[in-house]
Amino acid sequence: MNYESGVIESQGAHALSDGREDAGAGRRRTLIIALVLAALAAAAAYYFFRGGGEAQGPGGPAEAKGKREAQVPNVTVVAPGLQPIARTISATGTLAARRDLPVGVAGEGGLVTRVLVEPGQWVGAGQVLATVDRSVQTQTLAQLAAQVNVARAEAQLAQSELERAQALVSRGFVSKADVQRRTATRDQALARVRVAQAAVAEQRARTGRLDIRAPAAGLILTRQVEPGQIVGQGSGVLFRMAEGGRMEMQARLAESDLIGLPVGSRATVTPVGSERSFPGQVWQVSPVIDPQTRQGIARIALGYDRALRPGGFAAAQIVKGATQAPLLPDSAVLSDQQGSFVYVVDARNRAVRRDVKIGQVSDAGVAIAEGLDGTERVVLSAGGFLTPGQTVKPVVQARR
Structure with missing residues (x-):
């Protein structure tokens, strides 16, 4: 470029020295200027393309590759494996006593004089829950007890007469037949004693059944009787108990x-x-x-x-x-009109839709009944922003 400038200056000086410019010299000057401009343009183009090539060589593709990688989203994935999943059943129902014991009147009944327990109270087996008036039964029992005493007295008298007869029979004052009659009389008297005693025992049992007792140890649930109430065989359930x-x-x-x-x-x-x-x-x-x-x-x-x-x-x-089934968090399982699905990352780091069947759902996560074997790389979150076939950068999360 300096040489060409010197030529131009030399020609200019020659023209001045001669003092003449003709048309041929003007054309030559124009041509020279055009050649200089073309050389400048060529040099600029060479510099541009050479410099651009160097930029593209070491830095350009790397920068472009970095931009492309910056556009690939990072997704967290996990291989869930197989975990023991408890199969649970949800149900509703009512609470009740395991053994509900109804307690009613076992004896003849009568006027309730006292109620000794309240609902929520613990009682023992045979404990009295309520008592029934027994004034008549008490008098009857006293009468039967007196009859026992009478029978015992008669039995003692018969025994004494038998012993005297046995002492006199050897002297000939009493015949053997008379001794046999006195023996029979003594035996009858003893039998009457036993009958009277049995009557007393029966009456005591009847009187005892006037007390309403707990059939077993347990908890009183309800009370449906009050003092002054007349109860009998048809009175129904007076107490309800939970056995134990x-x-x-x-x-x-x-x-x-x-x-x-x-x-x-x-x-x-x-x-x-x-x-x-x-x-x-x-x-x-x-x-x-x-x-x-x-x-x-x-x-x-x-x-x-x-x-x-x-x-x-x-x-x-x-x-x-x-x-045994894969267990995933709720965020990994998506759904649409076609059903439930997850995104898995294949060997080429592409997001692939995988239809699944949901099993047990619990606080621990969602069990996958069908569709996964546990070895896949499953996208844990952000699956809703992915499209099938999209390239992603998986970040593996350790399985808990």
């Missing part, structure tokens, strides 16, 4: 849930309106199904607690068994 205070929940289950439910299965019972839960176990499974509701009853044994009130409503979770 033991309670149960009568859980109503569908026919399909009862199948294969073993006795001894663990359960958790929560009364309605209570935040407390009580452990129990199934002690009896109904052998029949209601033909109208297609339901049966599983009876869950519970220990005594004041919060368990017979007749109340409760909910139960019954553990029917355990199975």
Whole structure:
């Protein structure tokens, strides 16, 4: 570029020195200027393309690749494996005494004089719950007791006469026949004593049955009698007891849930309106199904607690068994009109939709009954923002 500038200056000086410019010299000058401009343009183009190539060489593709990688989203994935999942059954039902004992009048009845217990009170076996007036029975018992004394006196007299006769028979004052008659008289007197004693025992038993007693140890649930009330054989139930205070929940289950439910299965019972839960176990499974509701009853044994009130409503979770299945958090399972699905990342790091069937749902997560074998890389979250076939950058999370 400097050489060409010198030529231009030399030509300019020559023109001045000659003092002449003709048309041919002007054309040559224009041509030279055009050549200089073309050389400048070529040099600029060479510099541009050379510099651009160098930028594209070491830095350009790397920068472009970085931009493309920056556009690939990071997703957290996990291989869930197989975990033991408890199969639980949800049920509702009512609370009741495991053995509900109705207590009524066992004897003749009469006027109730005292009621000795209240609902919620513990009683022992044979304890008196209420008493019935026994004034007439007491007089009858006294009369029978007096008859026992009379019979004993007659028996003693007959025994004495027999002994005297036996002493005189050897002297010939009394015949053997007379001794035999006196022996028979003595035996009859002794028999009358035993009859009188049996009558007394019977009357005492009848009098004792006037007391309304607990048939077993347990908890008084209801009281339906008051002092002054006349009771008898037709009075019905006066008290209800829970034998031993033991309670149960009568859980109503569908026919399909009862199948294969073993006795001894663990359960958790929560009364309605209570935040407390009580452990129990199934002690009896109904052998029949209601033909109208297609339901049966599983009876869950519970220990005594004041919060368990017979007749109340409760909910139960019954553990029917355990199975091996993948367990995922709620955020990993999506759903649409076609059903439930998850996104798994394949070997080429592409998001692939996988339809699944949901099993047991609990606080621990969602069990996958069908669709996964536990070895897949499952997207834990943000699956709703992915599209099938989209390339992602998986970030593996350790399985807990």
